[in-house]
Amino acid sequence: MTQTNAEPAGTGGAVTLPEVRRQRSLWGDALRKLVRNRLAVLGLAITSVLIFGAIFGPALAPYSYTQQHLLRTAELPSGDFWFGTDEIGRDMFSRILYGARTAVMVAAISTLISVVLGMVIGAAAGYAGGWIDSVILRITDITMSMPSILLAALIAATVKQPVINWAKNVHEQTGFPLFADVTWLDLVIVFGGLSLVFWPVYARLIRGQILSLREKEFIEAARASGVPALQIAMRHLMPNALGPVIVQLTFSFSAGMVLESSLSYLGIGIQPPQASWGNMISSNIGSWSYRPWLVVVPSLTLAIATLGVNFLGDGLNDALNPRSSTK
Amino acid sequence: MLKYFASRMALALPTLIAVLFITFSLIAVSPFDPVKMMLAAAEMGLDNAENVARMREALGLDRPFLLRFTDYVQGLLIGDWGTSINGQRDVWRMIENGFPVSAQLGLAAAVMTALIGIPLGILAAVKQNSWIDYAIVAVTLVLRTMPVYVLAPVLLIVLVLQLKVMTVPRGWEGVFSSKAILPILLLTFGPLAVVVRQTRQAVLDVVSNDYVRTARAKGLSDYLVVARHILRNALIPIVTIMGFVTEGLIAGSIFMESIFAIPGFGSVSEAAFRGFDYPVIMGVTIVSSVLVILTNTIIDMIYPVLDPRVRLEG
Numbered sequence: 001m002t003q004t005n006a007e008p009a010g011t012g013g014a015v016t017l018p019e020v021r022r023q024r025s026l027w028g029d030a031l032r033k034l035v036r037n038r039l040a041v042l043g044l045a046i047t048s049v050l051i052f053g054a055i056f057g058p059a060l061a062p063y064s065y066t067q068q069h070l071l072r073t074a075e076l077p078s079g080d081f082w083f084g085t086d087e088i089g090r091d092m093f094s095r096i097l098y099g100a101r102t103a104v105m106v107a108a109i110s111t112l113i114s115v116v117l118g119m120v121i122g123a124a125a126g127y128a129g130g131w132i133d134s135v136i137l138r139i140t141d142i143t144m145s146m147p148s149i150l151l152a153a154l155i156a157a158t159v160k161q162p163v164i165n166w167a168k169n170v171h172e173q174t175g176f177p178l179f180a181d182v183t184w185l186d187l188v189i190v191f192g193g194l195s196l197v198f199w200p201v202y203a204r205l206i207r208g209q210i211l212s213l214r215e216k217e218f219i220e221a222a223r224a225s226g227v228p229a230l231q232i233a234m235r236h237l238m239p240n241a242l243g244p245v246i247v248q249l250t251f252s253f254s255a256g257m258v259l260e261s262s263l264s265y266l267g268i269g270i271q272p273p274q275a276s277w278g279n280m281i282s283s284n285i286g287s288w289s290y291r292p293w294l295v296v297v298p299s300l301t302l303a304i305a306t307l308g309v310n311f312l313g314d315g316l317n318d319a320l321n322p323r324s325s326t327k
Numbered sequence: 328m329l330k331y332f333a334s335r336m337a338l339a340l341p342t343l344i345a346v347l348f349i350t351f352s353l354i355a356v357s358p359f360d361p362v363k364m365m366l367a368a369a370e371m372g373l374d375n376a377e378n379v380a381r382m383r384e385a386l387g388l389d390r391p392f393l394l395r396f397t398d399y400v401q402g403l404l405i406g407d408w409g410t411s412i413n414g415q416r417d418v419w420r421m422i423e424n425g426f427p428v429s430a431q432l433g434l435a436a437a438v439m440t441a442l443i444g445i446p447l448g449i450l451a452a453v454k455q456n457s458w459i460d461y462a463i464v465a466v467t468l469v470l471r472t473m474p475v476y477v478l479a480p481v482l483l484i485v486l487v488l489q490l491k492v493m494t495v496p497r498g499w500e501g502v503f504s505s506k507a508i509l510p511i512l513l514l515t516f517g518p519l520a521v522v523v524r525q526t527r528q529a530v531l532d533v534v535s536n537d538y539v540r541t542a543r544a545k546g547l548s549d550y551l552v553v554a555r556h557i558l559r560n561a562l563i564p565i566v567t568i569m570g571f572v573t574e575g576l577i578a579g580s581i582f583m584e585s586i587f588a589i590p591g592f593g594s595v596s597e598a599a600f601r602g603f604d605y606p607v608i609m610g611v612t613i614v615s616s617v618l619v620i621l622t623n624t625i626i627d628m629i630y631p632v633l634d635p636r637v638r639l640e641g
Binding site for chain 1: 338345346350357358473476480495578603605608616623
């Protein structure tokens with residue numbers, strides 16, 4: 001996300017030029033702190049590789065994710081098959097790349113949906129106050145009181161079949177080409193389930209930010225000096241509320257990848273033959289003792305990917321939190 | 328104080344009913360039809376439309392949604408949780424059999440989390456910004472990030488195949504048997520990072536307080552300062568995280584128990600989700616949510632006891 005800006009600003013921060021007066025903005029400061037944090041840079045690198053793999057993976061993959069090499073099943077990693085082949089002869093490396101696309105797509109879209117939902121609902125609660133606020137708070141309480149994996153799994157397990165039936169009906173009656181192939185609906189249902197799990201966090205975050213910022217002196221000063229409400233919201237409220245949201249974004253991105261894998265592991269997320277790290281682990285876990293690499297490869301990929309995003313999130317948290325500026 | 332407790336309980340009840348309602352509505356839209364299922368199971372060609380309609384009426388399934396919901400809740404209260412699709416077993420029985428096993432594992436893991444996490448958190452705080460601090464924080468974070476179904480096979484591969492220090496632990500022989508060690512450790516790894524981080528932060532926050540400086544100035548040993556002044560104040564965040572621990576244990580056991588063939592609540596949940604066994608899915612969701620709501624309510628009640636400064640909003 002910030003990857004493109006990171007390099008020039010990073011080198012600019014390291015080489016100190018006394019004759020240039022350095023203008024220190026909030027974001028410039030944050031970027032400098034982020035670049036100085038080694039774990040965060042590692043996280044940024046891993047995240048970049050992950051996103052690169054997700055976008056260009058299918059173009060880079062040496063084989064298709066469904067192509068079976070029936071004479072070379074369950075092979076150890078080799079020159080032909082970098083991560084080996086699975087029990088029905090599919091190339092693990094290609095499947096990992098396609099799995100990256102699944103993971104990133106699910107994580108990105110469900111995070112996006114939940115952040116938009118959460119921002120709208122949270123802002124409504126924060127501005128409106130009164131009974132609207134308390135109703136919204138209760139709803140977030142209720143959603144958060146169900147263990148997130150169970151809520152997501154419950155939604156995926158119950159809603160999927162009706163939605164697929166509905167899509168098939170629509171296709172039969174109207175011939176609408178979009179619904180001819182319903183495999184992509186798996187993804188939509190996972191998006192929906194995860195978004196419903198994540199939005200309360202954002203709603204509360206935004207509501208809390210608005211409530212606390214609204215009373216701050218600098219907002220009051222802006223209001224007193226006649227700055228229009230919209231300008232206050234855009235120039236003062238948003239930049240200040242954005243930090244925690246960005247940090248939360250990275251955390252729900254990694255949580256989204258893990259939850260997608262978990263659902264697919266349980267067999268209610270992405271269905272085979274679609275590639276997901278979760279269903280790759282699940283379908284190979286039975287043979288861990290005699291074909292360990294088939295379990296290790298998707299497991300470590302998932303672990304490294306989530307760790308990388310989390311490191312980045314921790315780094316951003318330190319960088320964007322003004323209270324940690326002394327460090 | 329009493330008024331506060333009463334209001335907390337009064338908040339928990341509607342939350343619980345809402346959770347029941349959401350679960351019930353979701354199951355109601357699922358393709359699960361108990362009548363068709365029962366008739367199909369009888370295998371006598373009985374599942375024609377007429378029979379289905381008659382049976383529906385007899386069972387009261389043709390009645391409005393809300394009436395069916397209240398019926399279901401009444402059933403829950405008298406222990407009638409329905410029958411599973413796969414195997415026609417009583418859902419309450421399945422949960423009743425599995426739950427004690429998971430509860431023992433969960434309690435053992437919670438104790439382990441506290442026993443390992445608190446000392447590590449204090450150590451990290453005392454050695455702040457040294458390599459010990461970084462190592463503790465990083466390793467626990469790594470362990471937390473990995474889902475159980477990633478850690479379990481990787482640990483098995485390392486311990487059983489590479490190091491050959493153990494055989495594959497399978498089955499359940501009580502919480503004190505050696506087979507339970509790995510499952511308990513796996514359940515500990517999830518919440519461990521949170522405990523360590525919170526303890527570390529709490530200690531760091533407290534250390535900068537005046538009374539700790541006074542204690543130091545009086546010449547108290549580091550050990551006494553930590554034990555008497557710091558630890559006590561660090562208890563509050565530790566209570567907070569017990570909520571995370573409960574949720575982590577519920578979620579963790581879903582993935583852990585089937586890997587180790589432990590006949591607990593998690594195995595029941597996993598089998599239910601894998602087999603789209605809706606009555607069981609409903610049962611496990613309700614039990615888990617009740618657990619989380621109860622834990623949160625209890626935590627909220629402990630707060631004012633631990634810290635008189637916490638304002639009671641009645």
